[in-house]
Amino acid sequence: MLACLERWLVAANRAVLVAMMAAMVACVFANVLARYGFGFSIIWAEEISQYLMVWLTYLGAGLAMREGRHVAVELAQDLLPERARRCVRWIVAVGIFAFVVALTILGFQFAAFAWIQETPVLNIPLGIPYLAIPCGALVFALHFVLVMRDYVAREFEHPESLEPEDAATIEAQASIRQV
Amino acid sequence: MATILFAGFLVLMVIGAPIAFVMGGAGFLALLIDGRFSLLTVPQRLFNGINSFPLMAVPFFILAADLMTASGITSSLLRFANSLVGHIRGGLGHVNVLTNTLFAGISGSALADAAGPGAILMRMMKRAGYDQYYAAALSASTATIGPIIPPSIIMVVYAITDNSVSVAGLFLAGVVPGVLLGLSLAVTNHIISLRRGYQFATARVSWSERGRAMVKAMPALLMPLIIIGGILTGAFTPTEASAVAVVYALFVGLFVTRHLNWRVIQKVFVQSALVTSAALLIVSMASLFAWLLTILQIPQAIAGLIGGLTREPLLILAIVNIFVLICGLFIDTLPAVIILVPVLVPIALQVGIDPLHFAMAIVLNLTIGMITPPVGAVLFVMSAVGRLRFEALSRAIVPFLCAELIVLVLVVYVPWVSLALPHLLGYTR
Numbered sequence: 001m002l003a004c005l006e007r008w009l010v011a012a013n014r015a016v017l018v019a020m021m022a023a024m025v026a027c028v029f030a031n032v033l034a035r036y037g038f039g040f041s042i043i044w045a046e047e048i049s050q051y052l053m054v055w056l057t058y059l060g061a062g063l064a065m066r067e068g069r070h071v072a073v074e075l076a077q078d079l080l081p082e083r084a085r086r087c088v089r090w091i092v093a094v095g096i097f098a099f100v101v102a103l104t105i106l107g108f109q110f111a112a113f114a115w116i117q118e119t120p121v122l123n124i125p126l127g128i129p130y131l132a133i134p135c136g137a138l139v140f141a142l143h144f145v146l147v148m149r150d151y152v153a154r155e156f157e158h159p160e161s162l163e164p165e166d167a168a169t170i171e172a173q174a175s176i177r178q179v
Numbered sequence: 180m181a182t183i184l185f186a187g188f189l190v191l192m193v194i195g196a197p198i199a200f201v202m203g204g205a206g207f208l209a210l211l212i213d214g215r216f217s218l219l220t221v222p223q224r225l226f227n228g229i230n231s232f233p234l235m236a237v238p239f240f241i242l243a244a245d246l247m248t249a250s251g252i253t254s255s256l257l258r259f260a261n262s263l264v265g266h267i268r269g270g271l272g273h274v275n276v277l278t279n280t281l282f283a284g285i286s287g288s289a290l291a292d293a294a295g296p297g298a299i300l301m302r303m304m305k306r307a308g309y310d311q312y313y314a315a316a317l318s319a320s321t322a323t324i325g326p327i328i329p330p331s332i333i334m335v336v337y338a339i340t341d342n343s344v345s346v347a348g349l350f351l352a353g354v355v356p357g358v359l360l361g362l363s364l365a366v367t368n369h370i371i372s373l374r375r376g377y378q379f380a381t382a383r384v385s386w387s388e389r390g391r392a393m394v395k396a397m398p399a400l401l402m403p404l405i406i407i408g409g410i411l412t413g414a415f416t417p418t419e420a421s422a423v424a425v426v427y428a429l430f431v432g433l434f435v436t437r438h439l440n441w442r443v444i445q446k447v448f449v450q451s452a453l454v455t456s457a458a459l460l461i462v463s464m465a466s467l468f469a470w471l472l473t474i475l476q477i478p479q480a481i482a483g484l485i486g487g488l489t490r491e492p493l494l495i496l497a498i499v500n501i502f503v504l505i506c507g508l509f510i511d512t513l514p515a516v517i518i519l520v521p522v523l524v525p526i527a528l529q530v531g532i533d534p535l536h537f538a539m540a541i542v543l544n545l546t547i548g549m550i551t552p553p554v555g556a557v558l559f560v561m562s563a564v565g566r567l568r569f570e571a572l573s574r575a576i577v578p579f580l581c582a583e584l585i586v587l588v589l590v591v592y593v594p595w596v597s598l599a600l601p602h603l604l605g606y607t608r
Contacts, residue, residue: 057460129226
């Protein structure tokens with residue numbers, strides 16, 4: 001049940017990121033096309049893509065944590081014996097969790113506070129872009145609760161390589177190797 | 180408040196919290212305990228720190244480079260580089276330098292270069308009989324060319340932090356130092372290869388074969404030209420150029436190399452989104468930290484301190500660069516830019532150092548910091564990818580580090596190196 005929900009959360013989160021990234025590229029590129037092809041510019045493109053980037057940053061943070069993509073300096077940790085290190089990592093994990101919970105609460109308060117103001121171009125409530133931070137922090141907290149044990153044990157999910165594993169690549173490497 | 184901010188920063192850093200949370204956490208704690216400001220400034224600063232149109236070049240450059248990688252462009256660059264320099268003594272080492280220099284025109288991040296072509300070349304060199312630590316050290320140092328030759332993520336962030344330089348100007352300024360970096364590493368590789376008797380030279384390749392390899396590599400070689408050309412002719416802003424680069428990379432992958440399909444594209448988009456998220460989260464949190472520094476008037480204090488020592492520009496450049504090098508030993512590149520640039524730029528302007536020249540020196544300096552132990556992000560990547568001991572890799576990197584430091588001295592003390600190209604094209608004051 002929980003595993004099923006977790007898979008759903010990850011899949012949904014990934015899909016949202018893909019859509020946001022694609023929308024950002026489309027907005028900015030469409031603006032270039034419109035300017036050169038049709039002689040006008042889409043005035044809301046900049047604003048919307050900018051807000052999408054903030055949303056993408058915060059909504060991606062949880063998945064990035066699952067894959068161990070948030071760089072940390074762990075030299076001091078490595079000097080500790082296994083038990084002590086796990087202990088320190090639990091402290092760090094709880095600290096991170098407390099911070100994102102605080103960020104969720106503060107973020108919602110701030111978005112509510114700014115709701116009556118409007119964005120410069122789209123004239124939507126300014127709170128909508130501001131919601132990126134609390135929503136992202138909330139999603140991060142969900143992911144983090146699910147993988148906290150793995151974080152402490154340093155067992156991260158490994159992303160697949162982007163290199164196409166086809167004949168051309170292997171051949172290119174082999175052709176240089178053989179001589 | 181300053182005490183809590185710095186103490187929090189140090190403690191969180193030492194216990195190994197992720198960098199983003201080190202800065203966000205320290206900033207949050209300082210505001211919480213101090214109590215003079217509303218805590219709502221936290222989300223406000225985090226939001227404003229990344230709500231910027233120029234910053235959008237960061238995700239787009241990451242995405243464009245990832246798409247090119249998934250399109251199989253690394254292997255064609257590799258083959259092209261091999262056809263040009265593979266026959267020289269220490270050949271694969273030179274192929275490593277040249278491939279990464281060419282790849283630098285596609286990618287704007289040293290980490291991407293280290294994990295992509297850097298890792299491939301390290302494995303190839305190891306298989307060919309090079310010492311594995313030597314191979315990893317060379318790959319790590321050539322990866323630092325990535326953010327010096329445009330496009331560059333660090334430069335985009337720098338230009339946002341310091342309004343007196345433009346992204347276009349910085350991109351241009353990076354070309355000559357980037358090539359110098361490549362040359363210095365090639366020379367180092369050559370000397371060491373001679374001394375250790377590394378042979379492994381492939382046969383010289385005919386010019387017609389080189390031509391064919393170049394045609395294959397053309398899509399990759401054209402990309403920096405489109406980006407830089409587009410920006411310089413005023414056709415696009417840097418952000419637009421990066422979005423055009425994404426569309427170009429999609430085109431190449433779908434219709435030229437045909438490695439991209441819907442499944443691969445989704446995978447690339449997710450990965451780029453996560454890399455972006457990790458990078459921009461640091462930028463976001465660091466801007467909270469940097470804002471607190473301004474509130475505490477730390478930049479003025481440090482400017483006064485250094486300004487009180489001397490007003491001689493050459494000496495100031497030396498002091499500032501040594502200071503940045505030391506910071507670079509411990510702090511990651513992006514947060515270092517956001518925290519240090521507002522502190523240091525006023526000092527440079529005061530004594531009349533050209534902001535673009537200064538920017539180039541700082542960017543190169545902090546990039547070199549990525550291969551300096553104890554905290555060198557690129558070294559971490561290489562040791563993880565090659566399963567190598569960090570200490571031994573740190574020793575193997577020393578000759579290359581020295582070569583890069585010589586280039587840094589050149590960039591710092593010969594303004595022409597960074598300013599000639601921007602000057603020629605009218606991008607200086």
